[in-house]
Amino acid sequence: RDSHLKQVPGFVSFALMKGAERGDHVLYASHTLWADEESFKGWTRSEAFRAAHKGAKSSEGMYLGPPVLECFDAVQVLD
Numbered sequence: 019r020d021s022h023l024k025q026v027p028g029f030v031s032f033a034l035m036k037g038a039e040r041g042d043h044v045l046y047a048s049h050t051l052w053a054d055e056e057s058f059k060g061w062t063r064s065e066a067f068r069a070a071h072k073g074a075k076s077s078e079g080m081y082l083g084p085p086v087l088e089c090f091d092a093v094q095v096l097d
Contacts, residue, residue, distance in 0.1 A: 023066070025066060026066050030052060033048070035049065
């Protein structure tokens with residue numbers, strides 16, 4: 019789908035990662051880095067968020083379940 023992240027204040031980077039193929043599924047993980055938690059929360063309330071997710075309804079048999087949001091604070095970062 020289209021990404022609207024680059025126009026959102028506080029957005030740093032995004033990566034969509036594909037895991038190994040299992041017998042009945044492939045695990046995908048998206049990793050988005052934000053300047054701070056408030057920037058992330060602002061994005062979830064933005065028009066850019068609604069535009070990016072407007073067509074993301076679950077197709078029958080396409081997903082094992084709904085996405086799960088997991089948030090982490092950086093403990094160590096190496097660039």
